[in-house]
Amino acid sequence: MKRTAFIIITLLAGTVTMAQENEAPLMDRSGVMELSRIIAVLLVVLFIAAFIITLIRQFLEYRVKNKMIERGVPESVVTQFLKPSAQNDSKYAPIKWFTTLAGIGVGLSLVNMTRPIGIHSLAIMSFSIAASFLAYFLFVRRAEKSEK
Secondary structure (H helix, E strand, O other): OHHHHHHHHHHHHHHHHOOOOOOOOOOOHHHHHHHHHHHHHHHHHHHHHHHHHHHHHHHHHHHHHHHHHHOOOOHHHHHHHOOOOOOHHHHHHHHHHHHHHHHHHHHHHHHHHOOOOOHHHHHHHHHHHHHHHHHHHHHHHHHHHHHO
């Protein structure tokens, strides 16, 4: 949750820095281009940081595994200890993507029907994506109840 809020605030910071007397900021081509550049730079930084974090995690897991083997811990315990955590979310990943993309599609359709594009468009997109995550949450909760 904190990561999502941080990403949203960071993305909106670019629009705040360009706060000028423009009544339709999303119709202004230079503002949209500047926002797309900001998003592109943030995505590149995100990918580089994720790559570095993955490398560090693999290196540290390798060191821990070697130290455990050196100290005589049975290999079955070592592999079980360092086994990647199987998240319950992984089996529902396609449904999560479906609900998210369906919510984005519904939001874009509603934005298209309520022209001109403005601040209300962002609200429509936010609510439609939130509704899609709510639908996913309800689906997972119902599926977990039926499994028990």
